[in-house]
Amino acid sequence: MLRNKIEQKWAEAVCADYGTNGPIPFSVPLRPGLSSGKAIERADGSWYEWHTTWRSFDLRAIRKTAGVQIIRKPVTIHGVTYDLPTTLVAENIGAAAELISRAQEEPQAVDLGRARSLAASLNAAGATPTATTLKATYRLTDADTAVLFAAMAWLPAHPDLSAWTARQLPIPGMHSKWLETHGGLLQTVTGREVRAEVRPRLAVVHLTYVDPDYIASEKRRHDAWTTGDTHDLAYTPRVVLIVENRDCRLWFPPVENTVVVEGNGKAAAALLAEIAWIRTAEHVIYWGDIDADGYAILDRLRATMAIPTPDGLPAKAVHSILMEATDLHHYADHGVNHNKAGRPIKPSSTRLAHLTRPESTACDAVATAGPARFRRIEQEAIPLRQAAARLEALISTRS
Secondary structure, three states, X not given: OHHHHHHHHHHHHHHHHHOOOOOOOEEEEOOOOOOOHHHHHHOOOHHHHHHHHHHHHHHHOHHHOOOEEEEEEEEEEOOEEEEEEEEEEEOOHHHHHHHHHHOOOOOOOOOHHHHHHHHHHHHHOOOOOOHHHHHHHHHOOHHHHHHHHHHHHHHHHOOOOOOOOOOOOOOOOOOOOHHHHHHHHHHHHHOOOHHHHOOOOOOEEEEEEOOHHHHHOOOOOEEEEEOOOOOOOOOOOOEEEEEOOHHHHHOOOOOOOEEEEEOOHHHHHHHHOOOHHHHOOOEEEEEOOEOHHHHHHHHHXXXXXXXXXXXXXXXXXXXXXXXXXXXXXXXXXXXXXXXXXXXXXXXXOOXXXXXXXXXXXXXXXXXXXXXXXXXXXXXXXXXXXXXXXXXXXXXXXXX
């Protein structure tokens, strides 16, 4: 029980040295569920075995450990009064840890030496340690911890970060994606949201023109749109189809007034939601893999596009093709259970609130934690002519 108490309260106890909270004592009850002499008399021999073992432990460990005391209570058993231990109290985490060590138990799960060192380093860097920040810092690898403290030392001398993107910051040891993972912790300990201070990465969207009249002009079919650049599309699309696979974009069959956009995976919502010609298209449609990731992308895109942008672009409904339960069954022969590295595709417990019922049914079938016939149908396995026919049917229905 004392070990469990330390694992629950170690961060608060270490931070107490820095005034973020009061001292954290550690106390555990010692009586095994018996509160009276009569109850002890009715107990089997295990209670007496416990008492003998505890007395031996008391003599061997308790009296040798500073800051530890035993609270006792008189209990009468068979007419004889015993002064029995009821509660063990360690004044601080150091005393509690030393007691466990003297008891010759396994080492504590938390390395208190490392925890204290990290708390001292946070304090020296100007961040008063709290239980939350200390736990988060403790969970970092040694390499990531070194980057955190390097960033804390570097940032005060650089109040203006607008000359760098998040991946360009010249902080010692910081790799290109460190800030994406640990930016929240860095903000907590420095008070600066570095991800918002740096120069934004411009969104580059690759697209293909598939309007048949435009194709007949024999002008360029493949293009790229960069946010903030001066750029006009070859034509303003009435329909925007967002796909994940490059082959599906490059070779999509002709469909009137349509542009096919490569979505760029989980970044699709952030990349596409701010583009005016996508927001103002009459139809925005998503087609992705039938798997947990594909539905997560659709869910996020739908949620993002449902909110108007700060600069006045309207909310936009996003529909899907080839991602419903009937499609799951129709193309089941293309289902797979392993990813490109040959590893089994894992289920997903993520709750997706923006799927339609037919989409949710298909998602549950492939992402379930229980048995699944397959976990993925890749969109490139579906004939593009069938995809184009489904797109045209949806456009006709929505119109």
